[in-house]
Amino acid sequence: MKQFRFAVQIRNAGHGKEWRAKARRMEELGYSALLIPDHLSDHWAPLVSLTIAAEATSSLKVGSLVLSNDYRNPLLLAKEIAALDNASDGRVEFGLGAGWKKEDYDSLGIPYDPPGVRIERMTEALAIMKEFWATGAAKFDGDHYTVDARIGPPLPKSTPHPPVIIGGGSRRLLSLAAREADIVSFNARLTSGTIDLDVVKSMTAKAYAERSGWVRKAAGDRFDALELQCLVVVCQVVPDRAETFRNIAAHSPLTVEELTESPAFLVGTVDEICTSLEERRAEYGYSYWVVPEPDMERFAPVVDRLTGR
Template identity: 35%
Template sequence: MRAGIHFWNYTMPGQPASLAPTIAEVARTAEDGGFDQFTVMDHWFQMETSGDTAQPMLEAFSTLAFVAAHTQRMRLAPLVVGVTYRHPGLLAKTITTLDVLSGGRAAFGIGAAWYEREHRALGVPYPPIAERFERLEEAIRIALQMWSGDDGPFEGTHYSLAETLGSPRPVAPPHPPVLIGGKGERKTLRIAAQYAQIVNLTTSDPDEAAHLLDVLRRHCDTVGTDYDAIEKQVMGTRLDPSAPEFWPSMQRFAALGVDLVVFGVRPNAQQAWVETLAADVVPRLREV
C-alpha cells in the first residue's frame, strides 16, 4: 500500500511567519520520504471536533499551489472541497489551474460540505443536506463537461451555465481524477460509484471499511461502473503506528484492496512527525 500525508492543522511555533517555510519543508520531506499524496482541508475555520476554531487555517487551493512549487511528484488535492464554497464553473477552473501548474498532479476532491458554523459565520448559504448532495452531483457534471471539451451550456436544477468553456485543458489525462470523500452509504458512495476515480473512506476501522467497500461495490454494480478501477483510500490520521493493532490493521486494509492510507500531521510537530512516518511507516507499508 501507499501513503498520503494530510496537512490538517497549521498550529505551530512562530506562526504565521513560520507557516510558509514549514509547509514547504514538510512537503519536500514527505515527497523525499515516499509519500504519494499531499492533501489539505478545505475549511475556513479549524473543525470544532479537532481543535479551537481560532487556530490558524489557510485557504486550500492557495496552499496546494504553494506546495506544487516545492514538489515534483506527489498528487495534490483538497480533502475535500465543500461544494457550497465555490461556484462549480469557477471551481473547475481552479482545479484545472492547479493541475496545469503542477504538471498534471491535481485531484478533484469534493464532498457535500457539512460545517454549518463556518458557513453562517462567513455568510455562505447553507442549504439542506438533500440540496447539497444535488449540488454536489451537478458540480461534478459541470467539471467533467468543461474538461471534455464540450463548451456548450449546462442546465441543472441549481446551476445554469451559458458556456462551459475551459481553456487550457487539464494536463492529467483525461482529466484530474474525481475524489469523493466520506462514508454515507446511500448518497456519498453512490455518487462515488458513478463518478469517482478515487474514493476516500473516512474511517480507520477495517471492519467498517469492509462494510463500506461492499456498499460501494453494490453501487458500482447498479450503475454499471468498474469497482476495481476505483482507487480506495482510508484515513489513518488517528492511528498510532506504535500501537500493537496498527500493523494487523494495515494487513487487513491491504487484503480488502485498499490502495492508500492517509496519515495526518501533528500540531506543533508537523515536520518531526512526517520524518518519523517516512522513516518508520512508509517503507514497511509499501511491503504490506
C-alpha cells in the same frame, strides 16, 4: 489488490517557508500526496496552498480532501483546478465534497441545506466540471446550476481530468463516489454537522465493512478500477499497542476491541501497523491511506516498507 500508497493530510504551517519544507519532506519520505481539507478556522486556504506545495516539489501529488462544493462556483473552481493540474504537470488529485461543517456555513453566511440537497448540488457541479475539463466548455441546465460558457485555456494536463476523490460515511455519498469518482475515500459519518460522539461511534469495523459493500454494489463493473482510500483519525507508532488503545478507550465511546479493529485507528509498532494495513487491504480493499501531518515522520518507516522504497 492495488499497491499501497500513502498521503499526508495537512492543515497549516507557521509561514510559507515551513509549508514548503513540509511538502518537500513528504516527498523525501516517500509519501504519494499532500492533501488539504477545506475549512475556515486554522486551515490554510487550499488552492493557494496546493499551488505553493506543487511549486516546491517535483513528484509529490497535491490535492484536496475535500473541497466543499458550496463554497465556490463550479466553473470557476474547474478553471482553477485545470490551471493547477496543467502547471504541475498532472499532479493534482481533486477531492470534492458536499460540505458538512455547519460552523463554516454559519461563518460564511450561506444556507446549511439538508444533506440530500447538498449532495444533489455537488452532483450537478461535478458534471459541469467534468464537461469543462473534457471540452473547455460547459452547458448545463439543472435544478441548482444553469451554465452555458466556453472558458479559455488551459485545460488539465491529466486526461480526461484529474483523478476525482469523493468520500464520506453515508450510503448516498459513497454510492455517488462509486459511480463518479476515481478514488473513493472512506470516512466517518458526518451528518450531524460537527465532530461529536456520534461521529466516533460511526468508526467501527462493522460500519466500514457496510460502507465498502455500498460502494461495491453501486460501482458494478467499474469497481475494480476504483482506488479505495481510508482517512486515518489516530495514527500512533508506539511500542505498547494494547496500553495505547486502553488509554484511547478511556476517552472514547468505542471499546478497546472496537478501536483495535477499526480502520480509522492505526496504532502499534511498525511491524504491527504493517500487518494491520495488509489485513485491511485484504478485507476492505483499502490501499490508499491518509495520515495526519503531525505523525508523518514516525509513520515513515511504514511507508518505506509497504511501498518498497
